[in-house]
Amino acid sequence: MSDYPAIAAVDLGSNSFHLVVAREVDGQLQLLHREKQRVFLAAGLDENDNLSLEAIERAVAILNQFAATLQGFPAENVKVVATYTLRKTRNIQQFLNLAAKVFPYRIEVISGQEEARLIYQGVARNLHDTHHRLVVDVGGGSTELIIGKHQQHALLSSRNIGCVTLSQRYFQDGRISDKRFSKAEIAAEQELESIAAKYCQHGWQVCYGTSGTVKAISLVCQALWQDPTITLERLLAIKAQLVEAKLLSGVELKGLVAERVATLPGGLAVLIAVFRQLRMSEMHYCDFALREGLLHDMQQSFHAVDIRANTINTLSERYAVDKAHAEQVCMSLETLFNQVSSTWALQRSDLKLLKWAAQLHEVGLSINSSALHKHSAYIVSNTQLPGFTQEQQQILSGLIRFYRKKIKVSEIPFFLGITAIHFYRLLMLFRFAVLLNQKRQAELQPSCTLTAAEHSLHVSFQSPEWLAEHSLFAADLAREQDYWLSVNLSFSYS
Numbered sequence: 001m002s003d004y005p006a007i008a009a010v011d012l013g014s015n016s017f018h019l020v021v022a023r024e025v026d027g028q029l030q031l032l033h034r035e036k037q038r039v040f041l042a043a044g045l046d047e048n049d050n051l052s053l054e055a056i057e058r059a060v061a062i063l064n065q066f067a068a069t070l071q072g073f074p075a076e077n078v079k080v081v082a083t084y085t086l087r088k089t090r091n092i093q094q095f096l097n098l099a100a101k102v103f104p105y106r107i108e109v110i111s112g113q114e115e116a117r118l119i120y121q122g123v124a125r126n127l128h129d130t131h132h133r134l135v136v137d138v139g140g141g142s143t144e145l146i147i148g149k150h151q152q153h154a155l156l157s158s159r160n161i162g163c164v165t166l167s168q169r170y171f172q173d174g175r176i177s178d179k180r181f182s183k184a185e186i187a188a189e190q191e192l193e194s195i196a197a198k199y200c201q202h203g204w205q206v207c208y209g210t211s212g213t214v215k216a217i218s219l220v221c222q223a224l225w226q227d228p229t230i231t232l233e234r235l236l237a238i239k240a241q242l243v244e245a246k247l248l249s250g251v252e253l254k255g256l257v258a259e260r261v262a263t264l265p266g267g268l269a270v271l272i273a274v275f276r277q278l279r280m281s282e283m284h285y286c287d288f289a290l291r292e293g294l295l296h297d298m299q300q301s302f303h304a305v306d307i308r309a310n311t312i313n314t315l316s317e318r319y320a321v322d323k324a325h326a327e328q329v330c331m332s333l334e335t336l337f338n339q340v341s342s343t344w345a346l347q348r349s350d351l352k353l354l355k356w357a358a359q360l361h362e363v364g365l366s367i368n369s370s371a372l373h374k375h376s377a378y379i380v381s382n383t384q385l386p387g388f389t390q391e392q393q394q395i396l397s398g399l400i401r402f403y404r405k406k407i408k409v410s411e412i413p414f415f416l417g418i419t420a421i422h423f424y425r426l427l428m429l430f431r432f433a434v435l436l437n438q439k440r441q442a443e444l445q446p447s448c449t450l451t452a453a454e455h456s457l458h459v460s461f462q463s464p465e466w467l468a469e470h471s472l473f474a475a476d477l478a479r480e481q482d483y484w485l486s487v488n489l490s491f492s493y494s
Contacts, residue, residue: 006032007302008070009294010080012107014042014140015164015212015263017062019069020291024299029292035069037062038259041085042141042164051089056098063103075105079294081118082109084141084162087390096416106417108389112158116144117386118293123208124151125296126288134204134278137289138213138270140164140263145195145274147204155202156384159191161273163213166266174248176265181239184266188273196277208286213267216260218285223255230283232275239268297387307387312356315383319363325440329358332433332445340452344425353392354430357399361434377401391417398423399430407483421455424489428457432491435476446470456490467493 011018021033039062044055070078086092087109096107110118119137127133130150137144141162147155170184209218209230220238222228238253242265245251251261274280297307316323333354337346364375381397388396394413402412407427415423436445447462459477461467467474477493484491 008078009291011291012082014085050091056095060098067103078105080107111390113384116156120146120153122288122292131205134207137210157195161188161191163263163267167263171265184269188270192277207283209283210289220255311386319366326359330355339450343452361400459493
């Protein structure tokens with residue numbers, strides 16, 4: 001009998017937290033369990049983008065419930081991503097510290113672009129039409145818009161407008177008026193204005209809306225017009241009923257569940273703005289979104305298909321990287337990594353990051369060979385990298401920024417998921433691997449053995465005469481030794 005292990009995707013959204021459990025059977029994903037808990041996380045952000053303790057405690061309580069559901073799931077079978085609000089909040093470390101006490105799985109903060117990609121994959125893997133699609137996901141804090149066909153997206157965008165944030169900004173005291181709606185709609189249209197022309201020019205054949213706001217309004221359309229299709233005319237009719245009620249507490253809209261009333265005005269304003277800016281005729285609700293996209297990515301990774309590897313290869317080809325040299329650095333990294341991984345508690349995921357950094361560390365040559373490391377880091381930091389979390393992209397950029405020359409502690413970003421010493425260990429391996437291959441001739445590489453300790457790395461060359469015969473390389477090692485002393489770490493050789 002075949003074994004079908006369960007996998008789980010957790011979406012920490014600005015309005016709700018979602019948990020989906022599935023298993024793969026004969027190449028298809030079977031959904032086994034869903035949980036949804038409202039958290040109104042975005043409502044807990046203050047004017048300085050700090051998340052209130054009350055909001056954090058609400059979120060942690062829900063994660064505690066999810067942890068009970070996921071008890072016994074191995075870490076590699078659970079993917080947890082955080083979106084707009086946790087992307088934006090300045091005191092995220094406080095949230096992560098409290099979450100870690102009750103929730104044993106790693107929380108990854110993803111970019112808006114990555115969120116959009118995953119949303120589209122969730123739709124595309126479950127809808128099997130042949131149309132060019134526009135997918136619109138109205139979340140609590142952000143709205144994602146994607147155009148694509150089949151499983152391939154063509155345009156991705158994430159805008160900082162959502163049902164919670166606009167409701168908080170324009171309808172917080174519960175009063176509803178035409179004037180307030182007008183302000184909310186203008187704010188939403190301003191966010192969409194910069195992408196509207198490109199999206200309209202590209203075009204699409206059918207539009208799908210996903211997530212809670214679209215679902216709620218689609219249900220209202222079904223109740224009022226016996227048709228779930230959303231149109232601008234119907235949106236304006238719903239708006240008129242809200243304005244007539246004057247207060248949120250007085251809203252009695254057929255088909256609307258009570259828990260959606262508080263965020264409906266903001267979500268409605270977003271959709272009206274989307275319809276106007278993109279000159280849309282109609283939208284259909286789709287019940288698949290980010291979490292299904294996460295499940296798909298996990299399914300692919302179990303079959304050794306990693307979207308990140310494709311991303312790195314595409315970027316490498318775009319900038320005409322010397323692939324032979326990059327591969328040689330990767331081979332050196334594998335050899336060096338295997339010698340210290342146990343002592344330094346490094347994982348295979350760390351080796352993947354190191355190899356991806358090796359494949360991209362020279363993309364900046366397309367700009368200038370001078371300050372190559374800075375140009376390369378800038379490109380990696382500011383390019384859309386499908387499949388990568390914000391932190392993974394940040395680590396890649398950091399490794400590339402400091403793979404040569406001085407290590408400037410003040411310019412190294414703060415990482416949420418790894419400690420400073422962990423980053424320095426990866427960087428030490430990366431710098432040495434590049435140094436070994438600086439002549440770009442594999443046959444000139446010396447044989448060496450690494451000995452690692454908590455704050456040091458020692459390199460022993462098997463041929464004592466080799467260093468004496470290669471004085472320039474010895475000088476480079478001596479300079480490397482000084483660089484690491486400046487950050488209170490020891491790099492030595494003999």
